[in-house]
Amino acid sequence: MSCPIKETCTFSNKQLHMLQERRDNIEVRFCKSSYGQCARYKMYEYYKSPSKVPPDLMPNDYEKMEMIIRSDKKQKW
Numbered sequence: 001m002s003c004p005i006k007e008t009c010t011f012s013n014k015q016l017h018m019l020q021e022r023r024d025n026i027e028v029r030f031c032k033s034s035y036g037q038c039a040r041y042k043m044y045e046y047y048k049s050p051s052k053v054p055p056d057l058m059p060n061d062y063e064k065m066e067m068i069i070r071s072d073k074k075q076k077w
Contacts, residue, residue, distance in 0.1 A: 001033075001035075002031060002032050002035070003030070003031045003032075003035035003038065003041060004035070005035075005040070005041060005044050005050055006031060008050040009031075009040060009050070009053075010053075010055040010056075011026070011027075011031070011040060011058070011059055012027065012031050015055065016055075016056065016058070026058070026059050026060065029059075029060075030059040030060070031059070038059040038060075039057055039058065039059055039060060039061050039062050039064070039065040040053050040057050040058075040059050040065075041059075042065060043057065043065055043068065043069070046069055046072075054068070
């Protein structure tokens with residue numbers, strides 16, 4: 001099953017520039033099979049909005065994702 005946010009995702013829409021081989025590997029891993037593990041999808045699930053996902057966030061950039069979510073949680077308190 002492919003990712004449910006694929007249509008709005010800047011990674012799957014090839015708006016993030018990188019080597020094609022690397023893109024293909026990431027796409028197979030995250031967009032086409034384990035999208036639940038994707039940092040972009042996790043942020044979408046947290047915010048319930050594709051507009052809240054940073055356009056430059058890579059699918060495997062868990063550190064940046066966690067930093068953004070921690071910061072957001074602190075602001076809500």
